[in-house]
Amino acid sequence: MSEPIRKIEAPVRLEFTVEAGRALTRFLSSIVEERIVGRRCPECTKVYVPARSSCPTCGVPMSEDVTVADTGTLTTFCIVNVPFEGQTMKLPYVYGAIVLDGADLPILHLVQGIPANEVRMGLRVKAEWTPPEERPASLEAIRWFTPSGEPDAPFDAYKEHL
Ligand SMILES: [Zn+2]
Structure with missing residues (x-):
């Protein structure tokens, strides 16, 4: 057998x-x-x-x-610590849900320009666009989002968008 x-x-x-x-x-x-x-x-x-x-x-x-707008509020996020095949970002990095000003549902995108352990819900962010000559017709036209320097949005301002 x-x-x-x-x-x-x-x-x-x-x-x-x-x-x-x-x-x-x-x-x-x-x-x-x-x-x-x-x-x-x-x-x-x-x-x-x-x-x-x-x-x-x-x-x-x-x-x-x-x-x-190309500015918005980070509502939720995850910190990526696990390497995977095809990875291009240096670990750790942050991937989050961003409600752009004027939109009601979030897009998912990278958050850079801030240490991963300082990223928080309500963080105000702005798009960093790729240079026009290499800008694809996709969400990758935005390289990532970085802190805008504005004060954090209060929870009530984005709780309906989670
Ligand atoms: Zn509807």
């Missing part, structure tokens, strides 16, 4: 192409020009960044473009 097979390795790979659609195309073509465009839901009035075509909560189309 041989040992039962308990485990096999089965590498799986999927490749697919995503059509950006009108809303995301607007966001991507704007971000290379150093503008961040979201869309406002006509029912709940929330501004989504990146812009999307419909509100996932209300299920209605969104068509009102809203340009938001």
